[in-house]
Amino acid sequence: MKKYAVIVAGGSGSRMGNALPKQFLPLAGKPLLYHTLTAFLRVWQDLQIVLALPADHFQTGLTIAGQADATGRIKTIAGGSTRFESVKACLEQVEEDAVVFVHDAVRCLISSALIERCYRETIAKGNAIPVIISSDSMRILEEGENRAIDRDRMRIVQTPQTFNGALLKMAYRQPYRSFFTDDASVVEYAGGKINLVEGEYRNIKITHPIDLLIAEELLKQDQKDNPASPQ
Amino acid sequence: MKKYAVIVAGGSGSRMGNALPKQFLPLAGKPLLYHTLTAFLRVWQDLQIVLALPADHFQTGLTIAGQADATGRIKTIAGGSTRFESVKACLEQVEEDAVVFVHDAVRCLISSALIERCYRETIAKGNAIPVIISSDSMRILEEGENRAIDRDRMRIVQTPQTFNGALLKMAYRQPYRSFFTDDASVVEYAGGKINLVEGEYRNIKITHPIDLLIAEELLKQDQKDNPASPQ
Numbered sequence: 001m002k003k004y005a006v007i008v009a010g011g012s013g014s015r016m017g018n019a020l021p022k023q024f025l026p027l028a029g030k031p032l033l034y035h036t037l038t039a040f041l042r043v044w045q046d047l048q049i050v051l052a053l054p055a056d057h058f059q060t061g062l063t064i065a066g067q068a069d070a071t072g073r074i075k076t077i078a079g080g081s082t083r084f085e086s087v088k089a090c091l092e093q094v095e096e097d098a099v100v101f102v103h104d105a106v107r108c109l110i111s112s113a114l115i116e117r118c119y120r121e122t123i124a125k126g127n128a129i130p131v132i133i134s135s136d137s138m139r140i141l142e143e144g145e146n147r148a149i150d151r152d153r154m155r156i157v158q159t160p161q162t163f164n165g166a167l168l169k170m171a172y173r174q175p176y177r178s179f180f181t182d183d184a185s186v187v188e189y190a191g192g193k194i195n196l197v198e199g200e201y202r203n204i205k206i207t208h209p210i211d212l213l214i215a216e217e218l219l220k221q222d223q224k225d226n227p228a229s230p231q
Numbered sequence: 232m233k234k235y236a237v238i239v240a241g242g243s244g245s246r247m248g249n250a251l252p253k254q255f256l257p258l259a260g261k262p263l264l265y266h267t268l269t270a271f272l273r274v275w276q277d278l279q280i281v282l283a284l285p286a287d288h289f290q291t292g293l294t295i296a297g298q299a300d301a302t303g304r305i306k307t308i309a310g311g312s313t314r315f316e317s318v319k320a321c322l323e324q325v326e327e328d329a330v331v332f333v334h335d336a337v338r339c340l341i342s343s344a345l346i347e348r349c350y351r352e353t354i355a356k357g358n359a360i361p362v363i364i365s366s367d368s369m370r371i372l373e374e375g376e377n378r379a380i381d382r383d384r385m386r387i388v389q390t391p392q393t394f395n396g397a398l399l400k401m402a403y404r405q406p407y408r409s410f411f412t413d414d415a416s417v418v419e420y421a422g423g424k425i426n427l428v429e430g431e432y433r434n435i436k437i438t439h440p441i442d443l444l445i446a447e448e449l450l451k452q453d454q455k456d457n458p459a460s461p462q
Binding site for chain 1: 360362365366367368369370371372373376377378379380381382384385386387388389410412413415416419424425427432433436438439441444445447448449452
């Protein structure tokens with residue numbers, strides 16, 4: 001089956017307090033985006049990447065893509081003003097008869113095992129959304145009030161959100177709605193039933209400055225556990 | 232106003248894959264629990280701590296309490312088999328006319344600023360529950376299915392959950408119910424209206440092994456930013 005990874009690197013990174021978007025910040029000697037790209041490229045030789053870059057930093061992203069792959073497996077496009085528009089634009093480069101991983105560029109610690117799990121589940125069930133359980137209690141805001149919500153019923157959603165190409169392309173033909181915060185919500189609103197798979201606690205989204213420190217530590221630990229593993 | 236911190240250190244730490252409960256694991260040269268105790272002791276001279284310890288590790292906890300304070304400000308009791316029972320037992324040592332902080336022993340990075348904010352809000356409004364916004368999408372399980380839930384309406388709950396003593400003691404007179412995962416849910420079920428305050432992203436709960444690495448990094452950074460700050 002054909003495999004595409006749609007990598008969304010369009011964010012402006014305002015929460016990091018840094019002029020350079022967070023996907024370009026250095027991590028263990030390489031830009032964060034480099035780690036994310038190679039995490040997918042190494043799983044299958046025939047996987048192709050469609051990479052949405054912010055227009056303001058297009059050249060920076062292009063250079064990183066060139067470092068990660070020199071064999072034409074990464075196609076770059078200019079991202080839109082929202083995540084929805086960026087994914088939609090990427091999907092024009094993707095075939096219907098394929099498995100499509102949609103992944104946040106800032107989740108650079110994604111493992112091969114999780115990518116493979118999402119692939120197998122998508123072949124079997126049409127889509128695979130990695131989720132983890134919350135170890136914290138949660139509350140929900142409602143009409144100016146707030147109330148407890150059972151955390152055992154809540155799941156925190158990660159990426160890669162993985163879909164049959166035809167299903168995902170169909171769903172992204174809908175007009176944008178404000179509650180489309182991820183691909184699962186887009187597919188669900190188009191009538192698709194969402195299939196959850198077990199995510200990974202370490203598959204974090206680099207959002208706040210301390211997340212970069214965490215990622216550095218985790219990569220150091222990986223090198224210690226397996227000195228021959230690729231960076 | 233009198234101030235009590237109820238510190239719940241009764242967990243068995245099974246998720247850490249370690250025989251020693253996580254609240255006793257070392258962090259920057261001191262047991263995790265030591266950091267948590269001193270974080271409260273240093274805010275006010277007149278704050279007292281009631282510490283619930285696991286029966287199996289009572290002596291270990293007692294030794295750590297002695298290291299953190301030698302002036303009788305920490306009272307130790309044997310925790311119950313659930314968090315609810317432990318808090319309930321601690322509250323017998325607490326006066327009604329007081330502000331009571333209930334805090335997870337494994338949230339050792341709690342700042343003085345957050346403790347003070349919870350205190351002021353509790354004086355003004357009867358309780359204060361620190362929450363943060365999720366940067367991840369969320370889904371909710373319902374009758375074998377799952378659906379997206381608007382993450383902008385969700386809040387992740389931290390501790391110290393802070394209450395007027397009379398309110399909290401009254402709420403803990405209820406029988407235990409399975410959805411009592413924190414103190415806010417207990418007080419809410421007893422009819423109290425919950426008042427949210429802004430938590431701190433770094434006020435993490437040490438749950439998984441990588442959380443200890445994160446905490447080490449954050450403490451190192453604190454030392455760098457402010458070499459004179461207490462450990």
